[in-house]
Amino acid sequence: MTAPVRSRWRLGLGVFAENRLALVGAGIFLALAAFSFLGPFVWHTDQVHTDLASVHLDPGTPGHPLGTDGVGYDQLGRLMLGGQTSIIVGLAAGLLATLVGTIWGAVAGFVGGWVDSAMMRVVDAMMSIPALFLFMLLAAIVTPSVTMLIVIIGAFAWLGPARLVRGEALSLRTREYVQAMRGMGGTSGRAVRRHIVPNAIGTVIVNATFQVADAILYVAYLSFLGLGVPPPAANWGGMLSDGLADTYSGHWWLLYPPGIAIILIVLAFNFIGDGLRDAFEVRLRRR
């Protein structure tokens, strides 16, 4: 107790850092982001023009450490380009879903009554439609672009956070500390600002990391089904799909690198989410 008081962020960070896996997750994410976004400045490749003279070059070929794919793109450079799309779409769609879902769920939970019933029935109805089916339908109607992918994925991924936040709001609203505050003459506005939002924010942020991981997987699904962004743009899901066609020709370098990259980044976000969950748990903080 005699130790100097540290800010709540520092205390939270301390708990996060105590979770080894969370640190590993953060490390993997930073490494993959650096690889995708900074890599192209170091490793210059042509990812626009096909080069049919050098298709399916083995890894280790001079100038192509990971070989080339079926139309002659350098595989290493292509992984970087694909990573950009995957990360951008994943982050943006995940955050969009969280934002929309949080607002929707919070309003339903706070207002309650028939508003809550109506809003949640909309969620139920949308959840009853298989997401993949809708993705395919939408992707067939509109031309996929990065923005379009973000909107499509975001438009369906918000259902989960909406339900989560509504439940949280419903339970927080009736907590005794909110009643205690009302007993002091406090208003509903204060209840939301000082008590409900700060207590719900942890859940929301933790959920957001999982949403990002899910969104990256959705991009991969869609691209795998051929509904992703058309070439010459690339993403890891699409690369995996292309690589699969070459499985039997022994071109393993087209299959494993994007697959491993997807696994790594999804794992990374899940680890980060777990760490954040601890960090937002006040009870785990020590001084």
Place this chain on the structure above:
Amino acid sequence: MTEPLLELRDLDTEIAVRRGAVHALDGVSLRVMPGETLGIVGESGSGKTMTALSIMGLLPSGGRVTGGEILFEGRDLRSLPPDEVRRIRGVRMGMVFQDPFTSLNPTMRIGAQVAEPLRVHEKAGRAEARERAVEILRRVGMPRPDRIAGNYPHELSGGMRQRVAIAMALSCSPRLLIADEPTTALDVTTQRQILELIDDLREELGMAVILVTHDLGVIAGRADRVAVMYAGRVVETAATRELFRAPRHRYTEALLESLPEAADGERLYSIPGLPPDLSQPLTGCRFAPRCRHVTDECRAADIPLTGDTHQFACLHPAANQDQLHARVRPERAPAAERPPLLSIRGLVKNYGQVSAVADVSFDVAPGETFGLVGESGCGKSTVGRLAVGLERPSAGRITLDGTDIAGLSGRERRRMHRQVQLMFQDSYAAMNPRMRVDAILAEPLEIQKVGDRRARIDTLLDQVGLSRQVLERYPHEFSGGQLQRIGLARSLALHPRLIVGDEPVSALDVSIQAQVLNLMRDLQQELGLAYVFISHDLSVVDYMADRIGVMYLGKLVEVGPAGDVVRNARHPYTRALIDAVPTIDAPTVEGLTADGRARERIAIEGELPSALNPPTGCRFRTRCPLAAEICETEPPLTGDTHQVACHFPLRPARASGAEVAHQ
């Protein structure tokens, strides 16, 4: 001499936690003879429950017995093969847990749950097991057991579920029944029924019982011998009468003095400080830091239990003399006739079809403590919430300082909250876990826009006896007693004239409870506060209150000066409630009443009627031994200072206080 049924020798139990391990039990030695009831008493963290769980092999994850022996019928459970141990624990022992709401499987029918041990251990057939289950249910006093066997747990009341739990523990006719706080979650009148049931069954089946509880009163009336535990050790064991008559260990002595019913002056003895942290290595007497009689020797080395039948681990034991005496309680002077601070008239609150509060009226004078008692579901908490303006009444008037609070505008209403504050039972739940104590204490001042928060918070901390350092900490870093102090400080922040305490000490251990009660009284005198003190615990209310109101099923059945209501109850329900409270007073231990005669007690049978469809007229008439036809009409609350709502009051109204002297 007969062999003990169960003997613990130097039992050590550890529980691994996030960082390190908690030494929950350290060298615990106990004996239980066949057919006897051993009471294990202690405050939270004393190891009483861990002892029970170690015997049953039900330690929480991370917990394990690290040393010593558990001898059951002469065989050490720690060295027998696991299959054998499982059989012994399943068949020869039975356990009843505290919370009957979570100890039964909600998806299984009662009959199937009671029959399960028979099918597992005795390989009984389905039909036979069911038949025997019904028989056991009959034995634990279930009305219509064959029908109840087909019910699910949620269809039964708490008391009924606890009977089912006991039935399950008894299904294989155990030699030893371990009851871990079996009545803590129940109301006093139900508690009495359950304790009597356990007693009867023990005699009938000749089994031994270990009764684990924090409630000294429960132990006093039921156990043959008592073991007192403190910080993972047994500090004293003796025959029950002997222990309560002449406690020798200084902890036991202090604990008995902390009880509200032990108060003979204005203040309770309160044990300072907190129990030690069991994850740290400890030497010497563990009670030394909180003891009044401590010397350097006490801290030097571990102190063994000494003595023959009355054992205690204390270097400076209390004198071996009679400490039980009928307590003389000074009658408090009645509050002078002043206009009431809070006046409640014809208060009604319905939740849909449920009648929670039905036509309740009472006054609270400035500086007075008004105690509100009753069992769960009687509407006492609802009255409290209505009085502080957290909810709006369905009908009736609440006047605060002459102003009807229903007619207030939003702004006036906010100002009204300065006058009345609520104090919660569970202060931890009533504080935002993400706010530090400084923010928690500043909140009422911010809401009411009161200036100079810093100075006010400093004053508040001084008033409740906490240091400035608590300001930087979060609620989870405090013990229950400290949290209750912080809660009290927050309630005081706005200089209220009335504090409504809803079970403010019910979650606390006896020694901590005494600290908080003393504090509340001191502040009352210092600040001229009025309290509405809501509690199910009659002895606490008796100690705190000037006047007491007794509620039953939404109705106020009796109101009067505290001493009169408790010692000269006029309503049969009040009397039954008082009789059900287990106490350690000399008369209870001796089996006699205060005036030396065996008194006929009033016991309530049956279940609380549903508030959905309460009985007409007097709501207590369905369970009242005195009920007659006239009780179908509603009795008015009559009397002068000591009012009662009953057609057949137990004693006539008194004109003066002349009779008080001989009580």
